[in-house]
Amino acid sequence: MDLGLKGKVAVVTASSRGLGRAVAEALAAEGAKLALCSRNTDAVGSAAREIKEKYGVEVYSAPCDVEDGIRIGDFAAEVLDRFGAVHILFANAGGPPPGTIADFAPADFEKAVDLNLLSVIKLVHAFLPAIKQQGWGRIIASTSITVKQPAPNLALSNVARVGVVAFMKTLAGELAPFNITCNTVAPGYIMTDRVESLIKNKSVKDGLTYEAAGREITAGIPAGRIGSPEEFGALVACLASERAGYITGETILIDGGAYRGLM
Ligand SMILES: NC(=O)c1ccc[n+]([C@@H]2O[C@H](COP(=O)([O-])OP(=O)(O)OC[C@H]3O[C@@H](n4cnc5c(N)ncnc54)[C@H](OP(=O)(O)O)[C@@H]3O)[C@@H](O)[C@H]2O)c1
Known part of the structure; x- marks a missing residue:
């Protein structure tokens, strides 16, 4: 099935390795052009080179810490300068350290909110004007199964991520008239x-x-x-595709059945 992603410009953050890298590869395999970032210039640069070589697509990479709103704004300007358009945003970040509530001070929760909630909001604000201009878009935020079911010893993740679901659901309602879908993916163990x-x-x-x-x-x-990173990448490519135009405001688990709730 042609996913309709050939030539689309996709921004994939936190993509030098892991889930972000898997998403970048899945989109590149469909012919999308990529803008990648992570904090480490060399790591994201070599991911970009390898993807370009393997899939023959245009790839831009730059260092960008997704906690840093000013740098995100500059990164967005660089991406627009390079490609002239943005169609897809996959908003991803690193994860907070493991531990229980008692292990962390309030400042640790603030830091986790910066990393795993405010980063999504900052990325959307930076890239939305360009996506809106296309009259077609896909915004996909990456969270965790912890937005549905708190995980033991992952207190920061359990607390910091849930606001992403509310943000994305609100955004989905606001952007549906602009032909932009907004969904959240929630991995279990990948x-x-x-x-x-x-x-x-x-x-x-x-x-x-x-x-x-x-x-x-x-x-x-x-x-x-x-689960495998390839399975995760395939889910995001499906949601980013032309075919998924009527799916919006959803939070989609990818967890091998680990979530035990009904809804
Ligand atoms: N894997 C899973 O099963 C799973 C399940 C639930 C949730 N998650 C969440 O999904 C996200 C990605 O997980 P992963 O398994 O892919 O982690 P990973 O293998 O540790 O990879 C993390 C990636 O994020 C980048 N990164 C970290 N902090 C960043 C920042 N502040 N700004 C920009 N890039 C940053 C890293 O590159 P640099 O070091 O170069 O910045 C790296 O490319 C995390 O939030 C994680 O908690 C993962």
Whole structure:
């Protein structure tokens, strides 16, 4: 099926590795042009070179910390300068450290809100005018299963991310008349460097081997396994596609059945 993404310009943040990188690859495989960023210039630069070589699409990359609204504004200007248009925004960031409520001071919660809520708001504000100009757009925010079901030992994630769902739902209503869809994706466990380090953290905390900690995690997933970044990338490419034009305001889990609630 042609997803209708050939030649579209997609901004994918926090994309030097992990989920962002998987999304960048899935969109590049459909022929989209990419603007990538992460904090580390070399890491995002080499991701961009590898993707360009593998898929033959135009890729721009630059350092940008998504907590820094001024830098995001400059990055948006650079992207417009390079491509003249933006159609798709995948708003992604790094994750906050693991721990319980008692482990963190109020300032840690503030930092997590900066990273995982305000970054989405800043990215939308910076890129929306360009997306609106196209009369077609896709805005997809990445959160976590924690927006539906708090995860043990991920207090910062549990608290900081839920506002993204409210922001995206509100935005979806406001932008539907402009032919722009706004959706949120909520991954459970997808195998990336971050999940590897969460498994390591659990193994130390619970006095388990790395393998045993991994088994305890997969025991809570009906699919019996951790998801792959490619599966995550495919979901985002579907939502970004021409075909998904009537899906908006949704929060879509990708978790192998780990979420136990009804709605
Ligand atoms: N993997 C999962 O199963 C899972 C599940 C639920 C939620 N999540 C969330 O999804 C997001 C991505 O997770 P991941 O597994 O892909 O993590 P990852 O493997 O650690 O990759 C994180 C990526 O984000 C970039 N990054 C980190 N902080 C940034 C910032 N302030 N500004 C710009 N880029 C930044 C990193 O590059 P630089 O170091 O160069 O900045 C890297 O490219 C995180 O918020 C994570 O908590 C992941």
